[in-house]
Amino acid sequence: MSLAVKPRPPLEGQHFHVVIIGGGINGVAVARECARAGKRTLLVEQNDFASGVTSRSTRIIHGGLRYLEHGEIGLVRESVRERERLLRERSHLVHPIHFLLLLNEQSQRSAMKVRAGLWLYERFAKRKSAGLSEMELKRVERALDAGHQWSIFNYEDAQCEFPERLVAEWMMEAAAAGAVIRNHCEVVAVDIAQGRARGVLLRDRISGKDERVEGGWILNCSGPWADRVCQRSAVRTSKPLLGGVRGSHIVLPRFSGAPTAAVYAEASDSRPVFVLPWNEQVLVGTTEVSDTGDPAKAAPSSEEIEYLLRTAARLFPKAKISAHDIKYAFAGVRPLPNSPGNAASSVSRRHFLHDHTPEGAARLISVIGGKLTTAASLARECARKIGIPVQEPTTIAMGSGSSLDPMFDHAILDIARAGSVSEETARGMMEWHGPRAMDIARMALVSAELRAPICPHTSHIVAEVVEAYRQEFAVTLGDVLLRRTPVALGACWSESCSREAAARIGAVLGWNEQALGANLESFEMERTAFLKKPSRGIALEAAAD
Structure with missing residues (x-):
């Protein structure tokens, strides 16, 4: 077709x-x-x-706990309010995630200040966070460096895995x-x-x-x-x-002892670093390096990759994380206000x-x-x-936890039946497309080609790609595989996945051999420019320290 x-x-x-x-x-x-x-x-x-x-961020929707350190109470209040709205209005994309804030005897932040900040943070949300289980906290403690005395503080924020x-x-x-x-x-x-x-x-x-x-x-x-x-x-x-500031991240496979919660810790220079579960992998970031170059060419330096790798390895020494484990690294330039003479963390x-x-x-x-x-x-x-009268949306308080799970499960069953697809595929469609998943499922019913997986390692199907081209303004293969249906960010993706996906998509869209080759070449160029594979020798000794 x-x-x-x-x-x-x-x-x-x-x-x-x-x-x-x-x-x-x-x-x-x-x-x-x-x-x-x-x-x-x-x-x-x-x-x-x-x-x-947007696609080079840490992918968290947070109130900005550390902004309290700089006295930005108004920004924290605004951020918490917007976080709650996104949790309510985009529950398929934005979901609560537990954070574990780690302090040890070398930390620059005092436990008393952290407790006070968390108390205020929770008051801004106007709801009590659900705590992490004692079993999970013990599991994290066992995975951490036993050479330190750790204080672990548990709080709740949110994550948008795919902004x-x-x-x-x-x-x-x-x-x-x-x-x-x-x-x-x-x-x-x-x-x-x-x-x-x-x-x-x-x-x-x-x-x-x-x-x-x-x-x-x-x-x-x-x-x-x-x-x-x-x-x-x-x-x-x-x-x-x-005052452009580059932030870099590395992506690791899930390692032994990797927490199911997000970890918020201090690196060796006392900067905050996150270690988060993301897309069935582990995301570690971020750095803060001045960058006044072309933002389109932003790339993580070997020093930044080494810094992040060393931080993760020192937090979780039993996992024996090395540079060989890095799936890829990426970087983006934050558009922070020009503030000469100030540290990036204080801007x-x-x-x-x-x-x-x-x-x-x-x-x-x-x-x-x-x-x-x-x-x-x-x-x-x-x-x-610019003179447009806009009212603030009304605020509706959320309770801890979600009451939408039963409705979500019913919707998945309906989508699976409507599109003649597996429940796993229906769940993936619902998580990425929300209410529009049903329309995509009905389209998928038209042919087996549309119900085929984009590549053999994913449950996401070609019908989602067609939707991206027809309704979501996708123009290139990169628009689709890196952003509208971002399967190429997954742990499995390789050049063979790119070839397989291009062939399946091209068959549905009617690409000839020349168009298929051009789309595939352009996509691979964009993917490798965005998702950097570090050189093999980097940071092995540093990570082992």
Whole structure:
């Protein structure tokens, strides 16, 4: 069978109330807010949605316990409130996770301060966290370095294993409200005339065509590219808006003694580091290194990989973790506010809206900072800044634990029957697609090709890929396998998986041999540029110390 993908209509000469530059979590949230308010909205992204900082984060939705150390009470309160909303509204993507905060006799933080911070943290959530079992706590203690005396503090936050999927859902909601969505479309420059922003010059990276559109407001939500957008548009700020900080992570297989909870510990330099269960693997991060280079080329240095590996190995010496265990490493540049002379850990994670009117570019706003947790509240603030009256959503308190599990299980059975797929496949579809999983299941019923797994090691099926191309604005194979249905982030993935997936997807989409080869080559280039395999000799001695 062959399922055609719709071509993209031209944009030349169109007028929009709001043009949003940047398709990460913040840009997509802003587009959704503006479109829902009835504004004609254009969202453009030079690469793919969620391909920048969003997909290179630690993937936690947290109130920011350590922000209390810097006195940012308002940010913590806002973050906790937004975390609770995401847990309620996106329960298939955002779920509670236990954190174990570890202190030993060398820790810089006192147990008394930690207890006080956790007490305040729990009060902000207005609910009591469910505790971890004594058996699990003992299991973690046995796995830790026995040469230290450990104090273990248990609290609850949340995890979004695949923020790429959260972006896809918000993007679909923006489109349903009327937003025009365009990825692989670069803003060459913002048009500035007579002291104000008038529109943007676009370059479609797929067709190579340049187009010009008009915009009443231009919102620069390009994250670490914000200064570059200003420079290309001849908007002269008195100093850089950003102080780029690279954060790197390593991914390990599940090791003996790996906790089922997230671990929050101090590295040798007293910086906080997370060791989290993620995607049936273990995610370790993050670092904080100044990086003023091209954010698209951000890559973890050997020193950062060694630092993270040594931290994990010292925490869990019995696991005998080595560099050979690293599945891959990745890095992204956080768009933190420019703060010369301050340590990256002390720079505020609060977002700021920079109005460029003083620089001769009225109606151009640059968004600086922000994080996964607070993207929706940032979007509401942006909307108000440009004159859109947006109300704060009502807050509904959650109890500890979830009452949705029985409903979730019933939905899985219904999806499995509707699509003639296994319960495992139905569960995976429900976890990634939520309420839209039923529509994908019905599509899968059309043919065995659509019900086939994307690769032999996953329960996710080709019908999910077709949905990504038809409804979720996927253009390339990387858009699909790294973000819309991110199976290529899994523990199994290899070049043979890439070939198998491309063949199965190409058969359904009607690719000829040339198109199949081009898609596969492009995907492998993107995958290897994003997910770095460390050199074999790195950090073996350091990890064994």
